[in-house]
Amino acid sequence: MDFYQRAGIVCRCIPRGKVASYGQIALLSGKPKNARQVGYALNRGKLGEDVPAHRVVNGRGLLSGAAAFETFDMQKNLLEGEGVEVFGTRDGWQVDMKRFGWRHTLKDAEEFRTLFRKMGI
DNA sequence: TACATGACTCTAG
DNA sequence: ACTAGAGCCATGT
Numbered sequence A: 001m002d003f004y005q006r007a008g009i010v011c012r013c014i015p016r017g018k019v020a021s022y023g024q025i026a027l028l029s030g031k032p033k034n035a036r037q038v039g040y041a042l043n044r045g046k047l048g049e050d051v052p053a054h055r056v057v058n059g060r061g062l063l064s065g066a067a068a069f070e071t072f073d074m075q076k077n078l079l080e081g082e083g084v085e086v087f088g089t090r091d092g093w094q095v096d097m098k099r100f101g102w103r104h105t106l107k108d109a110e111e112f113r114t115l116f117r118k119m120g121i
Numbered sequence B: 001t002a003c004a005t006g007a008c009t010c011t012a013g
Numbered sequence C: 001a002c003t004a005g006a007g008c009c010a011t012g013t
Helices: A004-012 A021-027 A035-043 A072-079 A106-119
Strands: A087-089 A092-093
Touching: A004 A021, A004 A035, A004 A106, A021 A035, A021 A106
Parallel strands: none
Antiparallel strands: A087 A092
């Protein structure tokens, strides 16, 4: 399914020092309801080797259970390494989406659509 | 074909 | 602000 191909491209556009949610990636990839599939794809490495998987978190800013990364605090370390503050909560490691969430513009969304159309995916 | 699973999200109370 | 519960959909068995 080329949804994964599109999702891979979107993920690679998340700026260093910012994070995006699964739903946001799904939206920009043209399938707003496929947030779960984005998680599935990242977990299985279906989006490619070079995708910054650590920059994808859930809508509330919670890091994944870390189960998919090599070590428990891998995702946290990678994020802190690029300046993202991570704090602990009852539910796990979390980032403040207000401060570190990637705010894509309508224009960004439009550019993705035209790019995908041009690529035929 | 049928049913369970899950790096999710939205809504109602 | 918080929490269940429902909705969601590609995959795997």
